[in-house]
Amino acid sequence: MRLINQAGKFVMKLVFLLFLANVIYFGLSGWIMYRECVMESPVAQKVQEIKAQEGYVSLNEISKEYIDALLASEDAVFYEHHGFNPMSTFRALLTNIQEGYFAEGGSTITQQLAKNLYFSFDKKIERKVAELFMAWEIEEALEKDEILEVYLNIIYYGENCYGIEQASQHYYEVSAMDLNDEQIEALVITIKSPNNYNPNVLKDRESLKRVIEYVNR
Numbered sequence: 001m002r003l004i005n006q007a008g009k010f011v012m013k014l015v016f017l018l019f020l021a022n023v024i025y026f027g028l029s030g031w032i033m034y035r036e037c038v039m040e041s042p043v044a045q046k047v048q049e050i051k052a053q054e055g056y057v058s059l060n061e062i063s064k065e066y067i068d069a070l071l072a073s074e075d076a077v078f079y080e081h082h083g084f085n086p087m088s089t090f091r092a093l094l095t096n097i098q099e100g101y102f103a104e105g106g107s108t109i110t111q112q113l114a115k116n117l118y119f120s121f122d123k124k125i126e127r128k129v130a131e132l133f134m135a136w137e138i139e140e141a142l143e144k145d146e147i148l149e150v151y152l153n154i155i156y157y158g159e160n161c162y163g164i165e166q167a168s169q170h171y172y173e174v175s176a177m178d179l180n181d182e183q184i185e186a187l188v189i190t191i192k193s194p195n196n197y198n199p200n201v202l203k204d205r206e207s208l209k210r211v212i213e214y215v216n217r
Contacts, residue, residue: 030129037118037134043141046117047150057165059149062176066164066184067148073188075109079144083110083135110135113151152176157187158194158201171199189215 050056059067071078077085085108107115114134119127138147157167164187168176172183179187183199186208190198192215202208 026125026129029126030131031133033119033126033130034133034137037130038137041118043117043138047142047146050150050154053153055163055165056153057163057176059145059152062152062164063179063184065181066176066179066187067152069184069188070152070191071109071148074112074191078109078148081108081110083108083114083139084132107131108135109151110138110147112155113147114138116151116154116156155191156194157190158198185212 075085111131114131114137115121117138118134119131142150153163153165155164156162157164157170159170161167161170164176167187167190168174168179168183171187172179174183182205186199186202189202189208189212195201197211202211
């Protein structure tokens, strides 16, 4: 019995050491990835390049109702965190464990912006760690409204549309300021899966309603 207890303690220590080694490895790998990206192209430089693009719109050129609906869907505590929401990440982790695969990311708007500005969309752990470091960098470099504004100008809406203004014009032939309630609802849900949930796929109200219920379940 004593040998069994000793063996059990040894296994627990080994598991802990392996876990610690993985934390160190992925943490260091993510930090190196982040540093390489920010050294090559600082946040301020990236943002200026985006703002110089044709069709860039400011926050006051986007429907306030759309902004509010987007925040409620993507990052309800956007103005309260510093790029990372521990509760959201923990909830996503539980969902992924229950589903048995990477079903939910738990990313804040700042993390999504970091991913879109600097990283690929692969689901590697070191990329996720680098995204967290970059989100912190973005929060240090930009005001909250500026983060949200840049995000709304680069996020993908399907059918080669980047940014809410381009998406509004493409799908509805209106500006981002003139979206009605149904259009707002559709373009908020589009972000969840741009190729599957965009307005040209979910053409009727019932299809949109079913997807919203599925996403919010």
